[in-house]
Amino acid sequence: MIADGPRQHLPYWGFVAHRVSGLLLALFLPVHFWALGLSLRGAASLQGFIGWTDLPLVRFAETGLVVLLAVHLASGLRILALEMLGWRAAQKNLVAVSFGVALACGLAYLLRAF
Amino acid sequence: MTATLTVAVWKGDADGGFVEHDVPQRANQTVLDVVSHIQRELDPALSYRFACRVGMCGSCAMRVNGVSRWTCRTHVDKVARDGRLTIQPLANLPIVKDLVTDMAPFFDKWERAEGPFVPSETRPADDDFAVVEPAGKQRSWADAAQECIGCGVCYSSCDVVSWNPEYLGPAALNRAWVQMNDERDGGRPARLRAVSGDAGCHACHSQQSCTLRCPMELDPASSIAGLKRLSFKAALRGKL
Numbered sequence: 001m002i003a004d005g006p007r008q009h010l011p012y013w014g015f016v017a018h019r020v021s022g023l024l025l026a027l028f029l030p031v032h033f034w035a036l037g038l039s040l041r042g043a044a045s046l047q048g049f050i051g052w053t054d055l056p057l058v059r060f061a062e063t064g065l066v067v068l069l070a071v072h073l074a075s076g077l078r079i080l081a082l083e084m085l086g087w088r089a090a091q092k093n094l095v096a097v098s099f100g101v102a103l104a105c106g107l108a109y110l111l112r113a114f
Numbered sequence: 115m116t117a118t119l120t121v122a123v124w125k126g127d128a129d130g131g132f133v134e135h136d137v138p139q140r141a142n143q144t145v146l147d148v149v150s151h152i153q154r155e156l157d158p159a160l161s162y163r164f165a166c167r168v169g170m171c172g173s174c175a176m177r178v179n180g181v182s183r184w185t186c187r188t189h190v191d192k193v194a195r196d197g198r199l200t201i202q203p204l205a206n207l208p209i210v211k212d213l214v215t216d217m218a219p220f221f222d223k224w225e226r227a228e229g230p231f232v233p234s235e236t237r238p239a240d241d242d243f244a245v246v247e248p249a250g251k252q253r254s255w256a257d258a259a260q261e262c263i264g265c266g267v268c269y270s271s272c273d274v275v276s277w278n279p280e281y282l283g284p285a286a287l288n289r290a291w292v293q294m295n296d297e298r299d300g301g302r303p304a305r306l307r308a309v310s311g312d313a314g315c316h317a318c319h320s321q322q323s324c325t326l327r328c329p330m331e332l333d334p335a336s337s338i339a340g341l342k343r344l345s346f347k348a349a350l351r352g353k354l
Contacts, residue, residue, distance in 0.1 A: 006180050006271065011322040011335075082320055083339040084346070 067106030172265030232301030
């Protein structure tokens with residue numbers, strides 16, 4: 001599992017997943033607030049937006065969003081467990097578990113979406 | 115016919131570059147053997163450090179194919195790729211010349227992390243030694259972390275040090291964790307403040323390169339996590 005490179009170990013990829021998912025979610029946040037803000041202009045504009053989100057392609061993209069949220073949440077919980085509970089031997093397995101939970105959340109959403 | 119290694123060795127200071135040499139490959143050859151061959155036979159001006167040759171002193175640490183290692187304990191056949199080796203000085207430290215880095219910033223950070231032992235009392239009149247129970251929890255944590263020989267492999271492997279040169283780094287924080295678990299030590303409150311700043315334990319991202327690379331098989335990442343817990347508890351109690 002440990003490759004002979006400077007950054008090829010699993011905990012490093014756990015860090016990358018946490019950081020990249022966080023940055024992508026930060027990019028999404030303005031869109032999220034803009035969509036919420038539509039409700040201030042009345043029900044019709046918000047309803048129009050919600051109708052747009054029913055398009056299959058948008059539903060599919062939302063799955064990616066849910067996966068990002070799940071990855072970020074699971075990675076964050078992993079860090080808290082490592083640092084606050086002082087777990088040692090099972091650290092690397094935790095990375096796999098957190099990814100598994102994240103993926104399961106995303107796939108469960110995908111099944112519901114269609 | 116003897117197989118030949120192609121070895122690219124760093125020459126000069128930070129603005130230097132790689133110089134390639136052909137080195138005969140031998141059985142059980144270590145990377146330090148390769149560097150010594152180059153210095154003795156091909157480039158007498160090559161500067162590098164070593165002392166014990168058996169993994170006790172920690173002075174021969176360099177980057178081999180991009181990974182920080184003790185060169186004396188690294189066999190060539192484990193790391194050479196297609197008969198090629200790339201040998202550089204440790205990262206995150208100023209290069210003095212060739213493969214020699216200035217270790218002063220590394221050890222200065224041990225001081226900044228309040229690494230030295232602070233006696234809490236003078237020797238009692240009856241001249242007995244202080245008793246630290248071997249089975250104690252803190253004693254076991256200190257035991258697990260205290261065998262660091264200061265080679266700098268973890269410091270060179272740490273991305274956070276390269277992003278934030280002020281970061282104290284895994285070795286200094288590991289040392290601070292040892293002292294925080296020494297019940298005889300009288301400097302623990304000041305030490306916890308020293309390691310709880312922006313450049314201290316909370317800057318660590320738990321990438322665990324230090325733990326992966328430590329040739330002594332220590333776990334500085336867990337030591338840093340321990341400091342985070344101490345710092346967190348002290349902050350909750352208003353004692354930081």
